[in-house]
Amino acid sequence: MWRILFIAILLISLPKTLWAQELEWQVCRAEAGAAAPVVHDCRPAGDVIDPQGRELWLRSVVQRPQGDKPVALYVVGAASSEAWLNGQRLGENGRPGGSSATERPGRYEATLPIPERMWRAADNVVVVRLSSFHGLVRLDGPIAAIMVAPYPWPSRAVLVAIAFLIAGALFAAAFGFGVIYSLRRTRSSLALAGLAGVAGVQAMLESLRALVPYAYPIHGLRLVGIWVLTAAFAVLLVSYVVSRFWPQARRPLITLTVAAVTATWLAPGFDLKTAAALMVGLALSTVGGGVGVRRGVPGARLTLIYLAAFMAVGVLFPNWLIDLSYFLFAAGLVLPLLMAEVVRLGRDDQGREVALTRAAARPHCLTVASSRGVERVPLADIVAVVGAGDYVELRLTRGRKMLHAARLDRLETDLAEGFLRVHRSVIANLAHVRGFERDGGRGRLLMDEGAPLPISRNRLSTVRDVLEGT
Numbered sequence: 001m002w003r004i005l006f007i008a009i010l011l012i013s014l015p016k017t018l019w020a021q022e023l024e025w026q027v028c029r030a031e032a033g034a035a036a037p038v039v040h041d042c043r044p045a046g047d048v049i050d051p052q053g054r055e056l057w058l059r060s061v062v063q064r065p066q067g068d069k070p071v072a073l074y075v076v077g078a079a080s081s082e083a084w085l086n087g088q089r090l091g092e093n094g095r096p097g098g099s100s101a102t103e104r105p106g107r108y109e110a111t112l113p114i115p116e117r118m119w120r121a122a123d124n125v126v127v128v129r130l131s132s133f134h135g136l137v138r139l140d141g142p143i144a145a146i147m148v149a150p151y152p153w154p155s156r157a158v159l160v161a162i163a164f165l166i167a168g169a170l171f172a173a174a175f176g177f178g179v180i181y182s183l184r185r186t187r188s189s190l191a192l193a194g195l196a197g198v199a200g201v202q203a204m205l206e207s208l209r210a211l212v213p214y215a216y217p218i219h220g221l222r223l224v225g226i227w228v229l230t231a232a233f234a235v236l237l238v239s240y241v242v243s244r245f246w247p248q249a250r251r252p253l254i255t256l257t258v259a260a261v262t263a264t265w266l267a268p269g270f271d272l273k274t275a276a277a278l279m280v281g282l283a284l285s286t287v288g289g290g291v292g293v294r295r296g297v298p299g300a301r302l303t304l305i306y307l308a309a310f311m312a313v314g315v316l317f318p319n320w321l322i323d324l325s326y327f328l329f330a331a332g333l334v335l336p337l338l339m340a341e342v343v344r345l346g347r348d349d350q351g352r353e354v355a356l357t358r359a360a361a362r363p364h365c366l367t368v369a370s371s372r373g374v375e376r377v378p379l380a381d382i383v384a385v386v387g388a389g390d391y392v393e394l395r396l397t398r399g400r401k402m403l404h405a406a407r408l409d410r411l412e413t414d415l416a417e418g419f420l421r422v423h424r425s426v427i428a429n430l431a432h433v434r435g436f437e438r439d440g441g442r443g444r445l446l447m448d449e450g451a452p453l454p455i456s457r458n459r460l461s462t463v464r465d466v467l468e469g470t
Contacts, residue, residue, distance in 0.1 A: 023060040023126065023147060025049060030057040030129070036087040039127055049143040051079045051130035055098045058128040062148050064119045072151035073112040077143030078216040079132040080106040085118045086125055094215075100133035108216045109209065113151050137220030140269040156210040163207040166331055170200035173334040186407075187250075187389060191240035192334055195233060199330035202229040223270040230274045231261045233330070234281025241285040241307075245292025245300045247389030257284050275314065282311045306333065366415070368394065368404045377402070379418070383432045383449050385411055387425035395450055397432075422463050423456045436467055 028039035039059050049058065065071050073090060075081045080094030080103055090113075094106025118124075132142060177193035180186075205225055208214065214222075238257040242250045257280065264276040286307045292300030310329050365376040377394065384395045387408045394402040404411075412421050422428050428445055435446035443455040443463065455463050 023062055025058045025060045025128075025146065028057045028059050028127075030127075033087075036084045036089065037127060037129070048141055049077075049130070049146070051132045052135055052138060052142050053133060055096060055129070055131040058130065058146070060126050060128075062124050062126050063122060064124060065148065065150075070116075070151045071114050071148055073114060073126065073128075074145065074147050074149055074153070075110040075112070075128065075130075075143075076108065076145045077130075078108060078135050078139055078219050079130040079142060080104060080216070081110055082129040083112050084127045085114060086120055088118050090114060090118075096129045096131040097133070098131070103131050103133045105134045105215045105217055107213045108219045109213065111151070111153065114148070132216070134217045135220055136217050137224055139220060139223070160207055160210050163203050163210075167200045167203040167207075169331055169335060170196045170203065173331075173338045174200060176338045177334070187243040188240050191236050191243060192337060194236045195240060195330065196334045198229050198233045198236065199334075202226060202233070205229065227265070227270060227273050227277060231264070231277045234261050234277050237281045238284045238288065241288040241292075241303065243389045245295070245297045245303070246288045247387075247391075249288070249291075250389065253284060253288065257281065260284070279311070279314050282307055282314060286311060366394075366404075368402055375402075379415070379429075380431065382419075382429050383447055384429060384453055385415075385419075385427040397449060399449065420463065420466055422459055423454050426453050428453050430466070433467065436464065 025045040026042035027045045028042040030037040030039045032038075037057070039057055042059050045058060049056070073083055073085070075083070075093060080092075080096045082092040082096050083090040092106070093110030093112070095102075095104035097103035126148075128146060130143070135142070174193050174196035177189050177196060181189040181193060205222060208222060235254065235257050239250070239254055242253050246253070260280045261277045264273050264280065267273045267276050286304065289300055289304035289307055293304050364380070365378050366382065368375045368377050377396065381397045382394055383397060385404075385408065386393045386395065388403065391403045392406055392408055392411060394404055396402065408425065408427065412419075412427060415427065418430050419427050420430055422445060428447070432448050433445050434448045437444050437446060437452075439454075442457055443460050444452040445455060445463070446452050
């Protein structure tokens with residue numbers, strides 16, 4: 001999360017003359033000298049400096065920075081390190097060695113201030129000794145940076161405050177959706193609670209570098225944790241979108257998401273693993289949102305636009321997505337939805353009061369809350385009630401269908417005695433049953449209108465007894 005923000009702060013706050021010097025490194029052989037090691041047989045280090053499982057000697061030439069402000073050598077990576085400038089020792093981070101027994105792990109981020117007296121007028125030689133024998137996870141790019149830059153590094157207090165603010169908002173949203181789930185028992189509320197909680201934990205984990213100067217072996221575990229949380233976020237995002245806009249495809253689409261997200265572990269580098277996992281979630285969620293738009297489900301169009309916008313950010317600026325935009329995306333998604341859910345709960349309570357008053361006068365009707373408002377449907381017109389995620393689908397006479405904002409379990413107790421639960425997702429009106437037939441180990445109800453209804457195995461004997469008794 002920090003890389004982009006660090007660069008922005010440095011660009012704004014530091015004079016151009018003190019901008020960090022990225023050094024061109026050579027890999028060398030080294031022998032002990034009187035005051036400093038003597039390096040020889042040097043060759044270009046290439047794009048990746050990798051001290052994992054070995055001791056590595058590096059050499060570079062740096063020019064003295066202009067101005068009189070202090071500078072330091074910064075070593076950021078999964079390795080212990082020791083450095084010299086012009087034959088004089090700068091210091092060490094942990095203790096590099098030729099084996100795990102002789103190495104003492106250092107911090108992931110090391111700062112070695114450079115005294116003014118060590119500088120020459122030009123062509124200053126920097127020698128760095130690295131080793132990494134205690135890494136718990138093998139990294140594709142173990143060394144993030146070795147550079148000379150102004151000292152001290154700009155304060156991270158503002159960045160930590162932003163991260164904590166976002167994390168706090170996400171945790172509050174997780175709590176709010178948890179409360180809503182306890183009241184409504186909807187899958188979408190549970191998925192949103194998980195989304196917000198996972199994103200909040202990841203914001204805290206991303207802040208770990210600024211809060212704790214941890215040893216480099218921890219860094220690999222931190223990266224694994226970030227990928228796991230991102231993968232969980234992707235699965236929960238798909239679960240929320242399909243539960244709300246395409247409930248019939250919930251199980252296969254979530255299974256596909258889990259498989260695709262798991263496959264991202266094979267991608268090289270943790271940045272790519274994390275970005276790929278998040279993009280999988282966004283892409284499959286966009287599919288669910290598109291189906292919702294086609295079906296005319298309320299809220300689907302706005303959700304699809306939001307998902308598509310972040311898909312575009314992920315394609316055009318992948319580093320922005322995983323470093324910063326991911327948290328803004330999570331907060332921007334769940335916080336408005338939380339406010340909408342709170343408003344909807346208030347309206348639903350008000351609507352229920354009105355509906356209950358009307359229901360007392362017309363006991364043989366069902367009060368249906370739909371996108372068009374509250375309607376009264378005669379019970380005799382209901383052929384079957386089928387679960388559809390957070391809603392139920394009422395199959396009515398003459399081929400009509402309606403979505404009702406209610407749970408199947410609640411309707412089972414509210415409907416009259418002529419209705420029977422025949423499947424975990426189906427309630428049938430016995431007045432419209434014209435027959436029964438077996439289908440393998442299960443059964444099917446033949447209705448006087450519409451398609452047959454499935455009967456689950458554990459309800460088969462109950463359904464047969466009820467039909468024989470009618």
